[in-house]
Amino acid sequence: MSRRSWVRPLLAMGLVAVTAVVSACGTSGPGESNAGSLKIWALEDPVLNKIEQKSIDSFKASGGNASLETFGNDPYKQRLRVAMGSPQAPDLFFNWGGGNLKEYVDAGKVADLTSVLEENKAAKDAFIPSVLDGAKLDGKYYGVPMRGMQPVLLFFNKKVFKDAGVEPPTTWDQLLTLVDTFKAKNITPIALAGSQAWTELMWAEYVLDRFAGHEVFKNIRDNGPAGWKDPAVVQAMAKLKELIDRGGFGQSFASVAYDAGGASTLLAQDKAAMHLMGTWEYTNQLDQSPDFVKQGNLGWVAFPSIPGGKGDPSNLVGNVSNFYSATADSKSLDAAKKFVTTTLHEDSYVDALIEAGDVPPVVGAEEKLKKSPNPEYASFIYELVLDTKNFQLSWDQDLPADDATFMLTQLQEFFLGKVSPQQFVDAVAAR
Amino acid sequence: MSSQRPSAWYAVPAFGFFALFAALPMLLVIYLSFTAWDSLGTPQLNGGENWARLLDDAEARASVWRTLVLMVVSWLVQTPIALLIGVWAAGKQRSRAVLSSIFFLPLLLSTTAIALLWNALMEPNFGAFVGGPLFLGDPDIALYTVVLVISWQFIPFHTLLYQGAARAVPPSLYEAATIDGASRVGKFRHITLPQLRYTIVTSSVLMLVGSLTTFDTVLILTGGGPGTATRILPLHMYITGFKGFEMGYASAIAVVLVVLGTALSLAVMRWSGFRSMSSQQEGS
Structure with a gap:
């Protein structure tokens, strides 16, 4: 018996032990299949x-x-x-x-x-x-x-926009102005399911891409975490922080879940004006709030451009x-x-x-x-x-699992304001 | 026929089971904690790298601290409530049976159901507390929210322990105290509490070790969030191992958990004199 052949089963058992410590869940799928x-x-x-x-x-x-x-x-x-x-x-x-x-x-x-x-x-x-x-x-x-x-799109509630007499944003500055407009009307400008880090990630992805171009992340992916130190990352994160601090996502996003429908319902019930999400949001809305979609109130646009940004406005992120x-x-x-x-x-x-x-x-x-x-x-x-x-x-799919997991945690801390743009960069670059 | 004790062979199934499903995996986890393994290739020994990293990992330290807070606070919250309800439920009041069965309801629900239920109740926009504090969204509150939910879930179980133990206290003790003119509070302090001493130990060990390794409730309720506000040690292990696939490092955390849990139950046993357990009842 070669060494390899018994090491793996043993390790698999160790894995079972770790799993048993953390939870007692799991059913086995249908195992048998014909040769x-x-x-x-x-x-x-x-x-x-x-x-x-x-x-x-x-x-x-x-x-x-x-x-x-x-x-x-x-x-x-x-x-x-x-x-x-x-x-x-x-x-x-x-x-x-x-x-x-x-x-x-x-x-x-x-x-x-x-x-x-x-x-x-x-x-x-x-x-x-x-x-x-x-x-x-x-x-x-x-x-x-x-x-x-499944690219990520900026969905918006047409009715809320019409009532406020505004148009969906095509530039970052328009987006910031819209935040103030909707806040004044007591509407959450942007719905965000912040209890799940990947929803916040979509914002970071687009802001960095529009601001500095797609090469910055390509460099991180291909040449390792030191790539985060590119000054463009801190600057892009500072832009995002401006949006967060301005109240763009409201105050309670940290415990809103996407899977439970929290963010999508905010949009469908006219309580939020915009929602950045993958294309599945459409089917999701059709399923959860059919009237909202059928009355033609669900709108969608590409992510706004950032004036002076290096990224091509046609760039997409997502699956x-x-x-x-x-x-x-x-x-x-x-x-x-x-x-x-x-x-x-x-x-x-x-x-x-x-x-x-x-x-x-x-x-x-x-x-x-x-x-x-x-x-x-x-x-x-x-x-x-x-x-x-x-x-x-999506970055979390494009980075190795350990780096991605760490980055998502740091990003959640960033959205909570516990970590500054510079601290975010320092943390993920030091991996 | 003096020796009616079963032969040592009777213990084989139990020991075999323990060796296969507890001892062996634990040894493997210790081995893994000295390797780098992404669960794809073969583990590579990397010396004490995981352990050095663990000492250096601010997130691990913070999660140990959160685990301790969770442990202590939930013990402080659960013990008095469970004790009082348990002793009360052991009495003979008319409404007791009905109210007790209502108190025990959470026992019938699965952890998943409980966590999902509370999660929905505390949804900030559509839950039951809209406009109130952000129970799950405020990093300063979230850990205590977890304590609240865990207590809600487990107080009935501990109440049951206390109820059973309080019923076993011989009525003669109370009768004697009544003749001596003891007050209600006096009887509770001087008879019930000392008689329940070992039940308190048992229940405390279960609570402390239970909250050290609690996992499912927190995973479903908060997932460790907001940010890392409720990321306790077992959750840190899970996220490292099964999201980041750093099995070696996760194993090092698992070893720490095992050591902490064992040390904790040993300490409680020793401190409480559990080993020399003897009857506290009349004549002893």
Whole structure:
């Protein structure tokens, strides 16, 4: 018995112990799957899972064999970690691309899909290049897009804006003025679900991008935490602090949760004027406050520009897309490659995504999007992504997990005013 | 037949279980605390790096402090209330049965349900206290809010302990005191309290160790926030290990938790004379 083969099970047990100390939760997913069958792991989603299952069914119909397992967000990330490299590893796994995927690539766990994409030009050319690049690391492709594109937009309540006689902001200065306008009317200018750090992160991402351009974060990602020391970061954070101190997010954001619907409801009930959120906010509002959307009161614009800022106003941040990546030592690697190059761009899959309200990451979808349940909205997002100079993946997905976790904590302290822009930079740069 | 005691083999299942699920994992965690492991590759021994970092980690120190505050304050809040309700519920008043069953209601709810319930109640815009203090949003208050919720959840359990123990106090003691003209308060101080001494110890150990390792309530109620205001040590371990995937460092924190918990229960036992436990009742 080699050393490696018993070390891992033992460590897995240690992990079980740590888990047992922290909680006694967790149910095991359906473990059994037949040999030779493609095991696919994805994130739980009541609507999209059905579509993904359909693509698997059509793959089966053409002679393949595959099964889908789904998990909630946090359990998924933990489970994937532990499973990768063990015999329980999936053959294809859902991920967010970027730095999140890079950790697995660096550990040698992910198959290089470059050659198979080159051989299947039709598949490669079907996707929007900037989105396909979301899973491109060191010039090699490690994933194929499989869900809709989700840039972050500034949503606003049209009724509240109309009542105040104002227009949605196109510049940072207008945004600051609007804060005063709405505060005077006792309306929270911007809803923020601050108990979850990733909502605050969206603000930091856009402000730094608009103010200093997307290269600043690229440098941090590629060359390590020292990149935070770029003077532009402190200046951008100071701008954000100005917005916070001005009362832009009100006083109670620190215990508002997105998952519980706190921030979205503020917007829908005319208690807040704006809300910066990923594109899923639309479906969310449609689900939680259907009248608000149907009366046409939900508006959306791209993030305002910062006068004198270096960032291109067309730049986007958010989830570029989600990807399927293949495990390097999968026994069904060929089947996995066949799956990602045949099913993910076929018309039935793309149509189903559009029908579900998603904006698929494929080229030439303009006509198809008119059949979307929300054609105006879907086309807006599609155009945004096609026109963007740079689509930055959310920082917490694009940094290694340990750095990202630390940065999110510091960011929450920053929003609470416990940490100054300079202290924020010093802390995250010292990692 | 003098020896009716079961042979030592009877203990094998218990010891086996303990060795496999407590001792062995604990040893592995100690080993892991000397490695760097992101749970992807193989752990690399890195000497005492995790431990040096732990000494240097202001966030870890702060979370130890928060854990102690949580522990002490929730003990101070829970013990008197549970004791008084328990002793009262042991009596023979008419409404006792009905009121007791209402007091015990929180016992029937799962931790998740309790945390979600309070979280919804304290939502700053749509909760029950709109316009009031920001129970979960104000970094200066949030930790005490956690104490409040934990107390609400666990006071019924400790009340039950005290109720049972208070019922076991021999009525003859009270009768004698009544003849001697003792007041109600006097009887409580000089009979009930001394008789409940070991129950107080048991309940205190459960409370202290329980709040040292409490995790689920805080995770769901605040997630350690706002900022890090309620990030207690177990939560710091969880976030380091399962969000940041720094298993080595998280293991070092876990070892600290184990040591603290063991030391704490030993200290309470010794200080209270729990080991020489003997009956405090008449004739002893």
